[in-house]
Amino acid sequence: MQRMRIGPEERVFVLTGAGVSAESGLRTFRDQGGLWEGHRVEEVATPEAWTEDAARVWRFYSQRRRDARRAEPNAAHRALAELEQRLDDRFFLCTQNVDDLHERAGSRRLVHMHGELFASRCEFSGPGAGTSACASAPFPDDALYETEEVIAHCTCGGRIRPHIVWFGEMPLEMERIEREIARATTMLVVGTSGAVYPAASFVHWAGPRARRIYIGPEEPANAAAFTEIVPGRAGEVLPGLVEGA
Ligand SMILES: [Zn+2]
Incomplete structure (x- = not known):
C-alpha cells in the first residue's frame, strides 16, 4: 500500500502503542x-x-x-499531527502511551487511555x-x-x-473512545502488540465496512482482524502513507 486516500466524508481513528514511543527511545x-x-x-x-x-x-x-x-517526537508522531491538521474533527487519536510526544508533535484531538506521565492526582x-x-x-x-x-x-x-492507569485499574475515557470508533471509516493501529485488552479489541469494535490498517515491524496477535497489514517501523511507514491523504 503506497498511500491512504481519505474521502471528504470519512473519519479516521488512530490507536498508537509502545512501538511509537520506542522509536523515540522510550x-x-x-x-x-x-x-x-x-x-x-x-x-x-x-x-x-x-x-x-x-x-x-x-x-x-x-x-x-x-x-x-x-526524548523527542519522531516522524510517526509528526505524520499523525499533520494528518490531524488536514482532517480536523474527522480525526481522533487514542494512545496507550503515557508520554507527551504526540502533544509535542502538535496533536490535539487525543486521549491517553492509560494516563499521562506529566500529570498527577x-x-x-x-x-x-x-x-x-x-x-x-x-x-x-x-x-x-x-x-x-x-x-x-x-x-x-x-x-x-x-x-x-496501573495494572488492575480501568482505562480512561472508554465511552468517548467507543463513540469515536463507532463512527470511524478508517482505523489505523500503530506499533501495538494486539495482546493488551481492551485496546486489542478496538479493531473488532470498528464497523465491518471500516478499513482496518495495522502498521508495525511485527505482526500483531490480532492480525486476522485487519483488512491491511503494513510491515515496518511507524516512523518510516506513516509519513508516506498519510501524505496527501
Ligand atoms: Zn484529595
Missing part, C-alpha cells in the same frame, strides 16, 4: 521481558505497589519523567477511588518525587500519585 515493560531497569511490573505499576511503598513507585515514575523529557480521586473519593482533578505535574517526605499532599490529606 522503553516499556514488554520490550524487556516484564522487567524495566530491574523492576517488575508488580513492584512499581500496581495499586498494591503504591500501598506498599509509594516512594519506590514515585522514584520509578520520576525516572520515566526524566527519560521522557529527553490525589490518590483518593479518579476512577476506582471508592465511595469516600476526593473530587479534586488531575493536574499537570513534571515534578520529581524521590522520597516519601517530598511526596505532595492533596487538601484532603491524600498523597499525590501519578495519573497513570
Whole structure:
C-alpha cells in the first residue's frame, strides 16, 4: 500500500502503542521481558505497589519523567499531527502511551487511555477511588518525587500519585473512545502488540465496512482482524502513507 486516500466524508481513528514511543527511545515493560531497569511490573505499576511503598513507585515514575523529557517526537508522531491538521474533527487519536510526544508533535484531538506521565492526582480521586473519593482533578505535574517526605499532599490529606492507569485499574475515557470508533471509516493501529485488552479489541469494535490498517515491524496477535497489514517501523511507514491523504 503506497498511500491512504481519505474521502471528504470519512473519519479516521488512530490507536498508537509502545512501538511509537520506542522509536523515540522510550522503553516499556514488554520490550524487556516484564522487567524495566530491574523492576517488575508488580513492584512499581500496581495499586498494591503504591500501598506498599509509594516512594519506590514515585522514584520509578520520576525516572520515566526524566527519560521522557529527553526524548523527542519522531516522524510517526509528526505524520499523525499533520494528518490531524488536514482532517480536523474527522480525526481522533487514542494512545496507550503515557508520554507527551504526540502533544509535542502538535496533536490535539487525543486521549491517553492509560494516563499521562506529566500529570498527577490525589490518590483518593479518579476512577476506582471508592465511595469516600476526593473530587479534586488531575493536574499537570513534571515534578520529581524521590522520597516519601517530598511526596505532595492533596487538601484532603491524600498523597499525590501519578495519573497513570496501573495494572488492575480501568482505562480512561472508554465511552468517548467507543463513540469515536463507532463512527470511524478508517482505523489505523500503530506499533501495538494486539495482546493488551481492551485496546486489542478496538479493531473488532470498528464497523465491518471500516478499513482496518495495522502498521508495525511485527505482526500483531490480532492480525486476522485487519483488512491491511503494513510491515515496518511507524516512523518510516506513516509519513508516506498519510501524505496527501
Ligand atoms: Zn484529595
